[in-house]
Amino acid sequence: MDQSKRKPLIAGNWKMNVLPSRVPALMEEMKAAVAGADCRVALCVPYVDLAPALAAAAGSCLAIGAQNCHWAEGGAFTGEIAPGMLGEMGVAYVILGHSERRQYFGETDETVAKRLRGALDGGLSPILCVGETLGEREDGSTAQVVTRQTVAALAGVSEEELSRVVLAYEPVWAIGTGKTATSEEAEEVCALLRRTVAESYGEAAAQGLPILYGGSMNAANAAELLGKPDVDGGLIGGASLKAADFGKIVAAAR
Ligand code: PGA
Numbered sequence: 001m002d003q004s005k006r007k008p009l010i011a012g013n014w015k016m017n018v019l020p021s022r023v024p025a026l027m028e029e030m031k032a033a034v035a036g037a038d039c040r041v042a043l044c045v046p047y048v049d050l051a052p053a054l055a056a057a058a059g060s061c062l063a064i065g066a067q068n069c070h071w072a073e074g075g076a077f078t079g080e081i082a083p084g085m086l087g088e089m090g091v092a093y094v095i096l097g098h099s100e101r102r103q104y105f106g107e108t109d110e111t112v113a114k115r116l117r118g119a120l121d122g123g124l125s126p127i128l129c130v131g132e133t134l135g136e137r138e139d140g141s142t143a144q145v146v147t148r149q150t151v152a153a154l155a156g157v158s159e160e161e162l163s164r165v166v167l168a169y170e171p172v173w174a175i176g177t178g179k180t181a182t183s184e185e186a187e188e189v190c191a192l193l194r195r196t197v198a199e200s201y202g203e204a205a206a207q208g209l210p211i212l213y214g215g216s217m218n219a220a221n222a223a224e225l226l227g228k229p230d231v232d233g234g235l236i237g238g239a240s241l242k243a244a245d246f247g248k249i250v251a252a253a254r
Contacts, residue, residue, distance in 0.1 A: 008039035008226065008253040009166060009210050009233035011065065011127060012240025013095060016046060023049050026243065027056030033247025037061050038254040039233065043240065044095050044127070047081055054090050065093030065127065068101060071111075071118035083122025094119050095235075097129045097153060099172045109152035116153050120161045127166045127235065128153050129214070130193070134173035142171075146189055147196050154197070159205050167193055167211045168235045174215025176237055180225070186213040187228035194230055219248035226253050 018026060023045070034041050044065035045053045053064045070080035086094060096119060097112035112128070119126040130149035132142040146169065157165065169189045174181050181189075190211045198206035213225050214235030225231055233253060239245040 006208065006210055006232045009042065009212060010037075010039055010246075010250045010253050011042040011044060011093065011095075011166075011168075011212065011233065011235050012246055013067065013098075013214075013235055013237050014043065014045045014049070014240060015067070015100070015237060017241055018045065018049055020048050020052055023052035024056055027053055027062075029243035030246065031056070031060045031062060033243040034061060034250045037250045039250060041250055042093050044093060050086070050089055050091060063092040064090070065095060065125075066091050067095045067098065069094050069096070069115060069119055069122070069124070071114035073118075073122070083118045083124055087123045091124065093125045093127055093166070095127045095129060095168075097149070099129060099131055099170060099175060103172070109149055112149075113153045113155055116165075117156065120157065120164060125164045125166060127168050127212070129168045129170050129235070131170040131172050131175075131215070137171065137173065142189065143192055146193060150193055150196055151200075154200065159201050162197075162201055162205055163208065165209065167197070167209060168214050169193060169211065170214035170235060172215075176216070178216050180216040180218075180221050181213070183224045183228050183231075186225055186231055190228070190230035190232075217249065219245045219252075222249040222252040 042063040042065050044067050066086050069083045074082050096115045101107040116126050130146045132145040136145050194206045210232040212233040212235045213231045217234040218239045
């Protein structure tokens with residue numbers, strides 16, 4: 001399968017921004033900005049924004065995602081959200097293993113794998129984030145780090161389940177820094193991730209897997225990054241907070 005058969009996905013990550021009261025108006029701007037999109041489009045929003053975002057997105061091309069979920073179906077886990085709770089609301093995607101969660105909230109390869117299992121069992125499409133820190137890039141361990149993160153998270157995932165997984169390569173040094181990986185750097189790692197997946201699942205499954213790039217992707221650099229054969233879309237932080245910018249990235253994904 002060549003890239004043209006993998007429909008691009010542009011997924012916004014609002015992180016801990018946007019008050020619930022602002023969601024309806026921002027969603028109207030977003031819908032107008034992405035109308036006629038020639039790719040899949042999603043916005044991953046804070047838990048408390050999910051209900052108003054879902055209501056506003058109804059009938060549009062926008063899918064809604066969460067930014068994390070617990071692995072259990074339910075139980076005594078104060079402060080956590082179960083995958084089935086998200087699914088019942090109509091949430092389609094969930095970001096898992098984002099570097100901010102690995103960095104600040106003690107997320108490990110093991111807990112990411114558990115969350116991924118829970119998300120798949122709960123019927124969600126996980127957006128699995130992997131990426132190296134600046135130190136890891138500088139000491140030459142990028143390939144080793146992203147391979148380890150990917151293999152650990154996908155352990156026990158069947159080929160059928162893999163068809164619901166989205167992989168996102170997000171170099172930690174490029175997130176929120178304005179420092180973007182070059183399109184060659186992004187392509188090199190995305191291609192490596194596809195080869196890694198092919199080793200376990202075969203070439204056809206790997207060719208069908210959407211692999212996103214994330215890290216300071218914006219309206220100005222999106223077309224160049226998205227033009228690479230193994231970059232199937234973007235995970236967009238800062239530029240997903242402004243409808244005009246997000247719309248331009250979506251337009252670049254045709
Ligand atoms: P950024 O964030 O686009 O603001 O760099 C990307 C992400 O963290 O997913």
